[in-house]
Amino acid sequence: MGEEKPRCLVVVRVRGTVNVRGDVQDTLKLLRLNKVNHATLIPSTPQYLGMLQKAKDYITWGEASKETILTLLRERGRIVGGEKLTDEYVKKIGFKSLEEVAAKIYSLELNLKDLDGVKPVFRLHPPSGGFKKTLKRGFSEGGELGYRGEDINRLIKRMV
Numbered sequence: 001m002g003e004e005k006p007r008c009l010v011v012v013r014v015r016g017t018v019n020v021r022g023d024v025q026d027t028l029k030l031l032r033l034n035k036v037n038h039a040t041l042i043p044s045t046p047q048y049l050g051m052l053q054k055a056k057d058y059i060t061w062g063e064a065s066k067e068t069i070l071t072l073l074r075e076r077g078r079i080v081g082g083e084k085l086t087d088e089y090v091k092k093i094g095f096k097s098l099e100e101v102a103a104k105i106y107s108l109e110l111n112l113k114d115l116d117g118v119k120p121v122f123r124l125h126p127p128s129g130g131f132k133k134t135l136k137r138g139f140s141e142g143g144e145l146g147y148r149g150e151d152i153n154r155l156i157k158r159m160v
Contacts, residue, residue, distance in 0.1 A: 008042075012033075012159070014037075031055065061147060071156070073101060127158040
């Protein structure tokens with residue numbers, strides 16, 4: 001079996017905190033998904049994939065496209081203090097533009113949590129038009145939870 005290249009995943013929390021098992025709650029905290037409709041970007045390392053499997057009944061995830069990462073940074077990126085993430089701020093911390101940051105995150109040269117003063121979580125709106133299916137089943141079974149591959153980009157577009 002060939003070693004596959006790690007990809008940048010976007011993870012969105014879609015269910016709330018009522019009756020969540022303690023170990024799952026801890027996993028969600030480690031992923032920084034403390035509230036519903038929060039999203040974060042992570043590399044697809046075995047450690048993170050294990051965490052995603054543990055919390056799969058409360059989150060959905062998939063491979064982020066470069067455009068999706070750029071949209072998240074531009075529309076929903078925040079710096080500490082709640083201000084919007086701008087090209088000017090990105091230049092101050094040593095990058096040319098938000099496009100360069102998005103490309104580096106996409107190619108896993110840079111982690112979202114390594115950006116100084118940038119919040120590692122995106123607060124999203126509920127999806128426009130609502131979730132189309134049930135929040136109690138996996139994506140492959142006709143629900144909204146768990147791994148959804150490239151389809152995550154469509155969901156994020158509706159949530160930004």
